[in-house]
Amino acid sequence: MTTTVFELSPLDTIVESEQQTKPLWRIELQDLARGFAGALFLALPLLFTLEMWQRARLIPAWDLALIIVLAYFANVGFVTFNGFKPKLARRAAWFDALTAMGIGLVASAVTLALINQLNTGVPGDTMIKLVLLEMVPASFGASLAINQLGSRSSESDNEYEDDFNPDIKKIIGTTLGAIMFSFNIAPTIETQIIGNSLSWWHIIGLVLFSLTVSSLLVFFAGFVERDNRRGVLSPKWLETLFAYVVSLIVSALLLWMFGYIDFGTPVQLVVPWIVTMGYATTVAGAAGRLIL
Amino acid sequence: MSEANRTTEGQSSQDDADSGEDQDSRDASSQESDSSNKSSNSDGDSQNQTAQNQTHQDPPPTIVEWSARLVSLGAVLVLLGYVVISGFAATSPPTIETRVLLDEIEIRNGSWVVPVDVTNEGDVSVSDAEITLEVASADGTVVESESVVIALLGQGGTSSVEFWLSQEPEPDQISVEVGSYILP
Numbered sequence: 001m002t003t004t005v006f007e008l009s010p011l012d013t014i015v016e017s018e019q020q021t022k023p024l025w026r027i028e029l030q031d032l033a034r035g036f037a038g039a040l041f042l043a044l045p046l047l048f049t050l051e052m053w054q055r056a057r058l059i060p061a062w063d064l065a066l067i068i069v070l071a072y073f074a075n076v077g078f079v080t081f082n083g084f085k086p087k088l089a090r091r092a093a094w095f096d097a098l099t100a101m102g103i104g105l106v107a108s109a110v111t112l113a114l115i116n117q118l119n120t121g122v123p124g125d126t127m128i129k130l131v132l133l134e135m136v137p138a139s140f141g142a143s144l145a146i147n148q149l150g151s152r153s154s155e156s157d158n159e160y161e162d163d164f165n166p167d168i169k170k171i172i173g174t175t176l177g178a179i180m181f182s183f184n185i186a187p188t189i190e191t192q193i194i195g196n197s198l199s200w201w202h203i204i205g206l207v208l209f210s211l212t213v214s215s216l217l218v219f220f221a222g223f224v225e226r227d228n229r230r231g232v233l234s235p236k237w238l239e240t241l242f243a244y245v246v247s248l249i250v251s252a253l254l255l256w257m258f259g260y261i262d263f264g265t266p267v268q269l270v271v272p273w274i275v276t277m278g279y280a281t282t283v284a285g286a287a288g289r290l291i292l
Numbered sequence: 293m294s295e296a297n298r299t300t301e302g303q304s305s306q307d308d309a310d311s312g313e314d315q316d317s318r319d320a321s322s323q324e325s326d327s328s329n330k331s332s333n334s335d336g337d338s339q340n341q342t343a344q345n346q347t348h349q350d351p352p353p354t355i356v357e358w359s360a361r362l363v364s365l366g367a368v369l370v371l372l373g374y375v376v377i378s379g380f381a382a383t384s385p386p387t388i389e390t391r392v393l394l395d396e397i398e399i400r401n402g403s404w405v406v407p408v409d410v411t412n413e414g415d416v417s418v419s420d421a422e423i424t425l426e427v428a429s430a431d432g433t434v435v436e437s438e439s440v441v442i443a444l445l446g447q448g449g450t451s452s453v454e455f456w457l458s459q460e461p462e463p464d465q466i467s468v469e470v471g472s473y474i475l476p
């Protein structure tokens with residue numbers, strides 16, 4: 001039997017939730033409210049960040065368009081593992097990612113207007129870029145609302161994870177975790193200030209400590225039970241090393257996104273900055289492998 | 293929080309196992325049953341559910357969620373389209389225009405305060421724009437000069453600055469110049 005993508009339930013559809021019946025539309029409004037709360041929870045620090053407002057004025061149009069497209073696919077990943085709907089059966093990753101971006105748009109626009117970053121003195125082009133740029137972390141927050149603020153379903157939420165290749169799951173978890181938890185640090189200039197002040201001994205120390213903390217978090221702290229399925233990345237040292245490489249790539253992408261590096265940036269500047277940012281993305285990526 | 297959908301009275305659970313038949317059975321039951329519809333949830337076949345759940349929900353969303361989806365899609369596409377089109381548009385280089393607000397010159401704490409609006413009329417934002425105000429005497433000699441650096445001047449953006457001078461400036465003696473700026 002075929003199913004269509006565009007199915008519609010009547011407004012008087014009733015579902016059971018927490019041992020009581022509720023109209024489905026009310027549950028959907030709760031989901032949207034949950035997503036909105038998650039959006040603000042993650043994005044508020046960035047909505048108040050000067051570097052984000054500056055970046056919106058300087059970012060090339062094509063870079064911003066690419067970031068929005070990449071953010072959509074990141075949201076698909078976030079919603080697949082988490083989302084803003086407790087019940088797995090009601091999640092539709094491709095659509096929910098889109099809704100998360102809409103929620104992010106609204107949360108960003110309203111907050112920026114309230115803090116007077118959107119006003120008659122700001123050109124329309126700048127306002128659009130500012131809202132779109134801030135939408136990215138806000139949409140991530142909406143997509144991860146359940147992880148951030150609770151309300152997990154008592155049913156298993158891990159059916160998606162069991163269908164993923166264990167190596168793919170580790171890479172995705174590292175990538176999404178690195179993006180999510182490092183986004184607050186990425187736009188700030190402190191990474192460059194720190195990187196410029198480091199000696200090569202500091203850099204080597206950062207690399208080794210990042211690897212150590214990542215391994216500690218994932219393998220020794222015992223936060224969650226590990227997926228015991230074997231894959232190419234099963235050896236702990238290999239998983240830790242590969243996750244670190246992924247985290248450095250995310251670090252570089254974030255620095256590029258906020259205009260701090262490009263292909264013309266000297267290597268002697270890029271390496272310390274990426275390693276400095278990589279400390280945050282490595283810890284965040286390890287958290288992502290645990291949480292997501 | 294767990295949710296479970298309840299079956300409509302008179303429907304068999306076998307019918308409800310196929311979500312494609314759900315639509316037909318819902319259509320049929322809406323003609324027979326009372327105003328409230330109840331649909332069943334299939335707990336079996338998690339593999340199919342995993343694949344379908346990328347786009348398919350059980351139960352399908354109501355107009356509320358579909359509205360949220362469509363509004364989100366429209367808003368994102370419109371804004372993204374605007375950004376893409378602006379990327380194709382020809383860009384003019386930064387053009388910094390200055391305007392001395394002569395009627396707002398005043399004395400504060402014994403100094404003469406001269407407000408100036410600085411506007412970037414071009415399509416490219418600049419940073420660290422240096423603006424210099426000079427006051428010249430009748431013979432053209434610069435008697436006083438003050439500079440300010442504007443950290444960020446976005447495209448089409450205006451920044452209001454004030455220069456503090458020790459002497460009262462005559463309007464025709466004031467000149468404002470753009471010294472330098474950094475391109476993105």
